[in-house]
Amino acid sequence: MSDKITRVATDVGGTFTDLVYFETDTRTGAQSVRTEKSDTTPPEFEKGVLDVLAKAGVALDSLDFLAHGTTVVINSLTERKGAKVGLITTRGFRDVLEIGRGNRPDFFNLKYKKPEPFVARYLRRELAGRIDFHGNEQVPLDLADLAPIVADFKADGVTAVAICFIHAYANPSHEEAALAELRRLWPEVIAVASHQITREWREYERTSTTILSAYVQPAAQRYLERLETGLRDQGYAGGLYVMQSNCGVDTVDSIKQTPITMVESGPASGFWGAAELGRIIGEPDVLALDIGGTTAKCSLIKGGHVTIKTDYWIERDRKSAGYPIMVPVVDLVEIGNGGGSIAWVDEFDKLHVGPRSAGAVPGPAAYGRGGVNATTTDANLALGRINKDYFVGGNVVADMEALNGALAELGGKLKMSNIEVARGIVRIANSNMVNALKLVSVNRGYDPRDFTMVVFGGGGPMHGAELGKELGVKKVVVPRGASVFSAWGMLMSDLRRDYFVTQLMDADDHQSLSGLLNRTRERAIADFARGNVPADKVSITGLVRVRYQNQEFAVEVPLPAGEPSPVSMAELIANFHDAYEREYTYRLDAGVEIIGLHLVAASEVGKLEITRLERTGASLEAAIKGRREVDYATDGVHEATIYDGTRLEPGMSFAGPAVIEDPGTTVVIQPGNRVSIDDYGNIHIAIEG
Numbered sequence: 166m167s168d169k170i171t172r173v174a175t176d177v178g179g180t181f182t183d184l185v186y187f188e189t190d191t192r193t194g195a196q197s198v199r200t201e202k203s204d205t206t207p208p209e210f211e212k213g214v215l216d217v218l219a220k221a222g223v224a225l226d227s228l229d230f231l232a233h234g235t236t237v238v239i240n241s242l243t244e245r246k247g248a249k250v251g252l253i254t255t256r257g258f259r260d261v262l263e264i265g266r267g268n269r270p271d272f273f274n275l276k277y278k279k280p281e282p283f284v285a286r287y288l289r290r291e292l293a294g295r296i297d298f299h300g301n302e303q304v305p306l307d308l309a310d311l312a313p314i315v316a317d318f319k320a321d322g323v324t325a326v327a328i329c330f331i332h333a334y335a336n337p338s339h340e341e342a343a344l345a346e347l348r349r350l351w352p353e354v355i356a357v358a359s360h361q362i363t364r365e366w367r368e369y370e371r372t373s374t375t376i377l378s379a380y381v382q383p384a385a386q387r388y389l390e391r392l393e394t395g396l397r398d399q400g401y402a403g404g405l406y407v408m409q410s411n412c413g414v415d416t417v418d419s420i421k422q423t424p425i426t427m428v429e430s431g432p433a434s435g436f437w438g439a440a441e442l443g444r445i446i447g448e449p450d451v452l453a454l455d456i457g458g459t460t461a462k463c464s465l466i467k468g469g470h471v472t473i474k475t476d477y478w479i480e481r482d483r484k485s486a487g488y489p490i491m492v493p494v495v496d497l498v499e500i501g502n503g504g505g506s507i508a509w510v511d512e513f514d515k516l517h518v519g520p521r522s523a524g525a526v527p528g529p530a531a532y533g534r535g536g537v538n539a540t541t542t543d544a545n546l547a548l549g550r551i552n553k554d555y556f557v558g559g560n561v562v563a564d565m566e567a568l569n570g571a572l573a574e575l576g577g578k579l580k581m582s583n584i585e586v587a588r589g590i591v592r593i594a595n596s597n598m599v600n601a602l603k604l605v606s607v608n609r610g611y612d613p614r615d616f617t618m619v620v621f622g623g624g625g626p627m628h629g630a631e632l633g634k635e636l637g638v639k640k641v642v643v644p645r646g647a648s649v650f651s652a653w654g655m656l657m658s659d660l661r662r663d664y665f666v667t668q669l670m671d672a673d674d675h676q677s678l679s680g681l682l683n684r685t686r687e688r689a690i691a692d693f694a695r696g697n698v699p700a701d702k703v704s705i706t707g708l709v710r711v712r713y714q715n716q717e718f719a720v721e722v723p724l725p726a727g728e729p730s731p732v733s734m735a736e737l738i739a740n741f742h743d744a745y746e747r748e749y750t751y752r753l754d755a756g757v758e759i760i761g762l763h764l765v766a767a768s769e770v771g772k773l774e775i776t777r778l779e780r781t782g783a784s785l786e787a788a789i790k791g792r793r794e795v796d797y798a799t800d801g802v803h804e805a806t807i808y809d810g811t812r813l814e815p816g817m818s819f820a821g822p823a824v825i826e827d828p829g830t831t832v833v834i835q836p837g838n839r840v841s842i843d844d845y846g847n848i849h850i851a852i853e854g
Contacts, residue, residue: 168190168191168192169188169189169190169191170188170189170191170229170230170771171186171187171188171189171227171228171229171230172186172187172188172189172228172229172230172231172232172656172771172773173185173186173187173218173223173228173230173231173232174231174232174233174234174434174652174653174654174655174656175214175217175218175231175232175233175234175652176233176234176235176408176431176434176649176651176652176655177205177210177213177214177233177234177235177236177237177431178205178236178431178457178458178459178651179205179236179457179458179459179460179503179505179522179524179525180204180205180457180458180459180503180504180505180522180524180525180528181202181203181204181205181457181458181525181623182202182203182204182205182206182210182213182214182216182217183200183201183202183217183648183649183651183652184199184200184201184202184203184217184218184220184221184223184649184652185198185199185200185646185649185652185653185655185656186198186199186200186201186221186223187656187773189773189776195776196775196776198645198646199221199222200221200646200648200649200652200828200829201217201220201221201649202217202648202649202829203216203217203220204216204525204526205525207240207525208246209391210235210236210237210388211388211391211392211395214233214392214395215395215396215399218399224400225396225399225400225401226399226400226401226402228401228403229403229771230403230404230406230656230770230771231396231401231403231404231405231406232406232407232408232414232652232655232656232658233392233405233406233407233408233655234407234408234427234430234431234433234434234651234652234655235388235407235408235427235430235431236430236431237381237384237385237388238381238385238424238425238427238428238430239428239429239479241380241381241384241385242377242380242381242428242479242488243479243480246384247283247380247381247383247384248324248325248355248379248380248381248382248383248384249288249321249322249323249324249325250283250284250288250323250324250325250326250327250376250379250380251284251288251289251290251314251318251321251323251325251326251327252284252288252289252290252326252327252328252329252372252375252376253290253291253292253311253314253326253327253328253329253343253347254289254290254291254292254328254329254330254331254372255291255292255294255295255330255331256291256292256293256294257291258291258331258368259286259289259290259291260286260289261368261369261372262282262284262289262369262372262373262376263279263282263286264369265279265280265369265486266369266486268486269486270481270482270483270484270485270486271483271484271485274484279486280480280485280486280487280488283373283376283377283380283488284327284376287321288318288321288323290310290314290317290318291310292306292307292308292310292311292314292330292343293306293307293310294306294307294330294339295331296330296331296332296333296335296336296338296339297332297335298332298335298366298669299335300332300335300336301336302336302338302339306339306342306343308342308343308346311343311346311347311350312350315347315350315351318351318354319351323354324354324355324383325354325355325356325357325379325380325382325383326347326351326354326355326356326357326379327356327357327358327359327372327375327376327378327379328340328343328344328347328356328357328358328359328375329358329359329368329371329372329375329376330343330359331368332366333358333359333360333371334359334360334363334364334365334366334371334666334667335667335668337358337360337364340358340359340360341358341360343358344356344358355379355382355383355386356379357375357378357379357382357422357423358375359371359372359374359375361422361423362374362375362378362423362425362426362491362492363475363491363492363665364664364665364666364667365475365491365665365666365667365761366667367491369489370489370491371491373488373489373490373491374425374489374490374491374492377425377488377490378423378424378425381424381425382421382424382425385420385421385424385427386421386424389405389407389417389420389421389424392405393405393417404416404417405417406655406660406770407420407427407430408427408430408431408433408434408655408658409426409427409430409433409493409661410426410427410428410429410430410433410477410492410493410494410495411426411433411473411492411493411494411495411661411662411663412433412434412436412437412440412471412473412495412658412661413437413658413659413660413661413662413663413767414655414658414659414660414661414770415660415661415662416660416696419696423492425490425492426492426493428477428479428490428492428494429477429494429495429497431651432455432462432464432495432497432499432651433494433495434651434652434654434655434658435453435455435462435621435622435650435651435654436453436455436462436464436466436471436495436497436654437471437495437654437657437658438621438644438650438651438653438654438655438657439451439453439464439466439619439621439644439650439654440453440466440469440470440471441654441657442619442642442644442847443466443469443617443619444469445775445845446642446843446845446847448617448639448642449466449467449468449469450466450467450468450615450616450617451465451466451616451617451618451619452465452466452602452605452606452613452616452617452618452619452636452638453465453466453618453619453620453621454598454602454618454619454620454621454622454625454629454632455620455621455622455625455650455651456502456503456504456598456620456621456622456623456624456625456627456628457503457504457622457623457624458503458504458505458522458524458525458623458624459501459503459505459506459522459524460499460500460501460502460503460520460522461499461500461502461503461597461598461601461622461624462497462498462499462500463497463498463598463601463602463604463605464495464496464497464498464605465496465605465606465609465611465616467611471495471496472495472496472721473493473494473495473496473663473763473765474493474494474496475491475492475493475494475665476489476491477489477490477491477492477494478490493663493665496605497605498601498602498604498605499601500519500520500597500598500600500601501519501520501521501522502518502519502520502541502594502597502598502601503519503522503541503622503624504529504540504541504542504545504623504624504627505522505523505524505525505528505529505540505541505542506518506519506520506521506522506523506540506541506594507519507521507522507523507538507539507540508538508539508540508541508544508575508586508590508593509521509538509575510575510578510579514578514579516575516579516586516589516590516593517593518541518590518593518594518597519594519597522540523536523538523540529542529543529546529568530543530564530567530568530570530571531543531546531553531556531561531563531564531565531567531568532561532564533561533562533563533564533567536567536571537567537570537571537574538571539568539571539572539574539575539586539587539590541590541591541594541624542624543568543571543572543587543590544572544586544587544588544590544591544594545587545591545627545831546563546565546568547568547569547572547583547584547587548584548587548588548591548795548796548797548798549793549794549795549796550591550627550795550796550797550798550824550831550833551627551831552793552807552824552826552831553565555826558827558828558829559828569583572586572587584796587796587798588796588798591628591798591799592798592799594628595628595631595632595635595798595799598628598632599632599635599636602632602636603636606636609747609748610747610748610750611747613636613637613638614636614637614638614639615639616638616639617638617639617640617641617642618632618633618636618638618640618641618642619641619642619643619644620632620641620642620643620647621643621644621647621648621650621651622647622648622650622651622830623648623829623830624830625643625647625830626643626647626825626827626830626831626832626833626848627830627831627832627833628833629641629643629832629850630821630832630833630834630835630838630850630852631797631798631799631833631835633850633852634835634852634853637852638852640849640850640851640852641849641850641852642847642848642849642850643832643847643848643850644847645845645846645847645848646829647827647829647830647832648827648828648829648830649829656771656772656773657772657773658772659767659768659769659770659772660693660696660698660767660768660769660770661765661766661767661768662689662692662693662765662766662767663763663764663765663766664685664688664689664762664763664764664765664766665761665762665763666681666685666761666762666763666764667760667761668681668759668760668761668762669758669759669760669761670758670759671758671759672711672734672737672738672741672756672757672758672759673731673734673735673738674734674759675729675730675731675733675734676729678709678729678734678759678762679728679729681761681762682707682724682729682762682764685762685764686705686764689703689705689764689766690703690766692766693766693768698768702768702769703766703767703768704766704767704768705764705765705766705767706723706724706764706765707723707724707762707763707764707765708721708722708723708724708762708763708764708765709721709722709723709724709737709759709761709762709763710759710760710761710762710763711737711738711741711757711758711759711760712757712758712760713745713753713755713756713757713758714755714756714757714758718749719760720741720744720745720748721744721763722737722740722741722744723740724737725737738757741757775845777815777844777845778814778815778844778845778846780814780815780816781814783812783814785817785818785819787812788808788809788812788813788817789806789807789808789809790807790808790809790826791807792804792805792806792807793805793807795822795824795833797822797833797835797836800835800836803822803836804822805821805822805823805824805834806819806822806823806824807823807824807825807826808823808824808825808826809825809826810825810826810827810828810832811827811828813825813842813846813848814842814846815842815843815844815845815846816842817841817842818839818840818841818842819839819840820837820838820839820840821834821835821836821837821838821839821840822834822835822836823840825840825848832848832850834850835853836853837853838850838851838852838853839851839853
């Protein structure tokens, strides 16, 4: 038996595919860490994963644990590269998908058009049968019309079928019968029913979710199977775990059945990693910011708890209502502002940054791959914040001629110098990200001054200190391995499944709540048992969804310890009033009702425990690479001390102006800020003032 345990996580992003490798000596507890990045390789994303494994020199036959996050689902949706889907629903309800909600954002646009449904009306078919909202059968299910529907679907080239019946969240028996008969009539078709994904009410959202899951399932299955084959061919014999959107991993076989659950798998792992890092360093209240090549994403973590919601939409913006996906997703705000975000000038000579991105190909102008548009990365390079002689960790020779040409094109339109344009790009990008951070904090009743900001991704450390100063946070923390932190977060994740169940009841009805809790708990234990996880290895926590009577919006309140009782229900109601007031700024003297339960079931599967780093006694001077002038965009031009991030050790401290250069990212430290390195190699930046 080996004395070493090796764990690897890979994360496919829009621009780069990241890898983190941990090797732990079981005798001494010593850990060695390797990180690596390679280009993402669309549409064959598995090639990028195999490339980064090879680049890092990982021996797959010696691995004990492998976790993976991917953008394949969100890419399939946004690029419309999914299956041709047919819908089977309750008679009279096939137009639910097209009716949608009256939530059009462009409210006064008389020419507004709703988003085009993913399933055309002629492929939305109906069966007789009816369940009421209590779960009682009103009309028996009639499957006589299913065979003709299957024949029509085959003739029309349908490759995936979604089944969604009215009130199936309360009683899935009709969906189960229809799904079984469909598989008997058409064994080779990919089919999914709504109850397999969600047990929440709202017919439009459930229908949309089921259709989108069916839409991406063939592409996701093919991708995961190709990845499995590639790993097996190179000697990997262990299990493959896939990151979901709920901050937990699941087995690849489970994910293949409902791949829509990994729609935001990459961001989820980063925010879970931020919560775990906060626990390790004693900072449970965290504002987490992930700046990648294409987007910036942020989330608020309170008391070490990452909020999970099912109110998730894709392609929702100021002009489109978008499409709902009712699966557990980390509560986040995402904007099109990453390192590759393109700067542009509108018809009113106003400078903008994003949301369009240069991506991995051609990338920023300085990559020298034919890119002609100036990006946030180009602006940071022009200002000396990024070292042109250590560009992309020294792996790319910066094309300064192309960079200057791209900035000059914008400067000509704005009548500004290249440096002025670069400063403007950085300031606008910072402003966009501050606004996003306020959406998850100030707009929800939280004061950023009570939080520590954790910044990661390739661009997070570049902008983090400036954003922290603007928001007034306690301090900014840059994790060790910040550029691949999302992959690191996967190694900190549990096997996790979230169960959202709708059932209306009075807020003092502890018996109904107890029954619902027990049924959902039994269902979770049974699900884990099918994956060979015994009941004593599964931890279960519950949250109750509560609202004022006849209101639309509910908030989640932690379930008090022990079985529901009159005393615990009174505590639950009191906690609800507090949570509601924090979210909406007021409370009501009105009746309260419970609309359902959110149960979280989790089990550890090779979770990593981080150990403290050794102190070699090396001097801080040994980490100094030199000095150069840096334009801080908002704090003037200063001569900054340049530090080699790989030589910084626990206990070291210094003050800005400074820049820390790491192979994967650059940390920009403003004048007056204090820096210290903790026992785990994380960089703590105390903001001046």
